Amino acid sequence: MKKEKDYGMIQVTRKLSGNNYRQKNLEVCKLMQMQWVKESLEGITTDVLVIGIYEEANVLDTDVQRLDVKLSGQIAEMMTEGIFKGKEGQTETIFSQGQVTAKRVVLLGLGKEEKLNGEVIRKAAAQALKAAEKTKAVTMAMPVLMKEGLNAREVGTYLAEGLTMGSYRFLAYKKKKDDNDQEPTVQKVLLYGQDEQVGEQIDKGLEEGACLAQGVLTARNLVNEPPNVMDPEAMVCKAEEIAREAGMSFEVLGREEMKDLNMGCFLGVAAGSAKPPKLVVMKYEGNPDAKDEIIGLVGKGLTFDSGGISLKPGAGMDEMKGDMAGAAAVLGAMEALGKLKPVANVLAVVGLCENMPSGTAYRPGDILTSMNGKTVEILNTDAEGRLVLADCLCYAQQLGASRLVNVATLTGACVIALGNHASGLVSNDEQWQQSVVDAGKKAGEACWPLPAYDEYAEQLKSDVADLQNIGGKEAGAITAGLFLKAFVDDRPWVHMDIAGTSYTKKPKAYQVKGGTGVAVRTLAYLVNDWKHEGV
Numbered sequence: 001m002k003k004e005k006d007y008g009m010i011q012v013t014r015k016l017s018g019n020n021y022r023q024k025n026l027e028v029c030k031l032m033q034m035q036w037v038k039e040s041l042e043g044i045t046t047d048v049l050v051i052g053i054y055e056e057a058n059v060l061d062t063d064v065q066r067l068d069v070k071l072s073g074q075i076a077e078m079m080t081e082g083i084f085k086g087k088e089g090q091t092e093t094i095f096s097q098g099q100v101t102a103k104r105v106v107l108l109g110l111g112k113e114e115k116l117n118g119e120v121i122r123k124a125a126a127q128a129l130k131a132a133e134k135t136k137a138v139t140m141a142m143p144v145l146m147k148e149g150l151n152a153r154e155v156g157t158y159l160a161e162g163l164t165m166g167s168y169r170f171l172a173y174k175k176k177k178d179d180n181d182q183e184p185t186v187q188k189v190l191l192y193g194q195d196e197q198v199g200e201q202i203d204k205g206l207e208e209g210a211c212l213a214q215g216v217l218t219a220r221n222l223v224n225e226p227p228n229v230m231d232p233e234a235m236v237c238k239a240e241e242i243a244r245e246a247g248m249s250f251e252v253l254g255r256e257e258m259k260d261l262n263m264g265c266f267l268g269v270a271a272g273s274a275k276p277p278k279l280v281v282m283k284y285e286g287n288p289d290a291k292d293e294i295i296g297l298v299g300k301g302l303t304f305d306s307g308g309i310s311l312k313p314g315a316g317m318d319e320m321k322g323d324m325a326g327a328a329a330v331l332g333a334m335e336a337l338g339k340l341k342p343v344a345n346v347l348a349v350v351g352l353c354e355n356m357p358s359g360t361a362y363r364p365g366d367i368l369t370s371m372n373g374k375t376v377e378i379l380n381t382d383a384e385g386r387l388v389l390a391d392c393l394c395y396a397q398q399l400g401a402s403r404l405v406n407v408a409t410l411t412g413a414c415v416i417a418l419g420n421h422a423s424g425l426v427s428n429d430e431q432w433q434q435s436v437v438d439a440g441k442k443a444g445e446a447c448w449p450l451p452a453y454d455e456y457a458e459q460l461k462s463d464v465a466d467l468q469n470i471g472g473k474e475a476g477a478i479t480a481g482l483f484l485k486a487f488v489d490d491r492p493w494v495h496m497d498i499a500g501t502s503y504t505k506k507p508k509a510y511q512v513k514g515g516t517g518v519a520v521r522t523l524a525y526l527v528n529d530w531k532h533e534g535v
């Protein structure tokens with residue numbers, strides 16, 4: 001994260017699009033700066049001045065009252081008339097007509113004070129930004145949303161996350177833009193407050209939040225790019241760029257190397273595509289004192305999943321361009337970690353390929369042999385993610401991962417079980433799983449442990465091989481997770497199924513339609529907060 005020394009500003013590069021990842025530097029970049037300032041309401045010169053108001057606030061703060069006098073009492077009137085109630089997410093814009101230094105004043109509802117938390121702060125920041133952008137503001141000032149018991153640095157992080165994620169649009173391919181396709185206008189956000197000690201912490205938090213959110217935007221872009229552009233090779237280019245910028249080691253394996261490693265399952269899935277498969281390995285070494293403690297992050301990167309010979313139905317198949325969201329999340333998390341520089345060692349392994357039907361494609365009935373020697377009977381070529389991940393998990397362990405998290409858009413069954421709000425977890429270690437749940441909570445990304453009783457694994461028994469690749473329609477999210485477990489040796493592992501959470505059809509406070517970048521911040525928080533025994 002570049003810091004502009006002269007101003008002490010936190011800069012976020014808003015990579016809005018990138019439609020040729022093979023040529024470097026073609027991403028359209030816009031900058032947004034964020035900075036804490038010691039200012040009173042009346043002193044700030046800005047296009048939009050945001051004022052946070054709690055629901056059921058009977059009396060306005062004295063500085064708001066003073067400002068309201070200059071605004072001829074419009075704020076108080078809006079409240080007594082019941083137009084503005086301070087409900088969470090509500091915004092009302094007042095035209096100040098030269099009465100105060102800000103061109104517009106935006107009232108921002110914060111909901112009930114006792115409910116203010118990280119997620120409310122993120123959403124509020126995004127909503128304030130949205131209201132400001134409606135007025136085409138270039139600068140915006142908003143209060144540091146604090147209350148007793150909240151940590152200032154974390155509040156800074158939440159604010160920057162909300163602002164940065166909230167500023168995201170994917171307009172790369174819309175030559176003719178309509179009203180809803182407005183490019184972000186706000187270039188500078190001032191977070192105002194009075195307490196200088198808090199301010200310092202806020203600035204630190206802002207910087208961290210910007211790093212985290214930037215990783216999220218990377219993941220969203222990767223998902224939103226069409227599958228003809230964002231193919232395995234293009235993903236490799238982006239991964240390399242992330243590794244290079246962070247000074248991480250980077251390696252990419254092609255078909256030949258994978259053959260040498262006996263990755264029969266991965267290669268089976270890739271066999272039907274004209275695009276060659278790639279496996280990316282990145283290493284971040286931030287804890288040389290504990291070289292053997294390596295967190296392995298493994299991502300499913302199907303740049304398109306047609307289902308293969310067991311072809312998917314046509315309706316909604318386009319969404320399978322997002323079947324690389326697990327890989328995108330791992331890359332986004334690595335980008336964030338490269339800037340946050342936690343004391344930890346991280347190994348990222350992402351498996352990239354397409355699942356296509358063709359004369360060279362794998363078929364139902366085939367038996368594939370994975371890197372660890374286990375044989376798998378293929379009963380449905382659409383259950384391909386687990387095959388790619390099986391070999392990636394084996395490889396991550398061979399490279400030294402001592403504990404693992406894999407992220408994948410693995411099953412439609414998980415979407416049926418948990419909908420679009422929570423990601424599903426399957427694990428072999430309760431403590432490690434709890435760490436993922438906790439990191440998810442901090443990130444505002446719900447993660448729900450699914451029961452992973454050994455009995456479910458009965459459904460994966462094959463008549464002719466060690467395993468079969470589908471476990472029937474019952475408990476499909478769990479059996480998919482347990483399939484992966486068969487490729488993890490004795491060490492903590494968590495599987496995160498993001499099929500329902502990685503893509504949204506409904507815009508939310510800090511999400512737009514399309515890729516959500518889910519799991520980037522959960523993974524980054526997990527690694528950042530992870531303290532293994534002896535540290």
Ligand code: BES
Nearest residue numbers: 323380382383409410411412413470499
């Ligand atoms: N990529 C899909 C899962 C998916 C579904 C992701 C919906 C996002 C939204 C996966 O490869 C798949 O096709 N899974 C099959 C498994 C089945 C054949 C056992 C599924 O869920 O239908």
Ligand code: MN
Nearest residue numbers: 305382383384
């Ligand atoms: Mn599939």
Ligand code: ZN
Nearest residue numbers: 302305323385
């Ligand atoms: Zn898939």
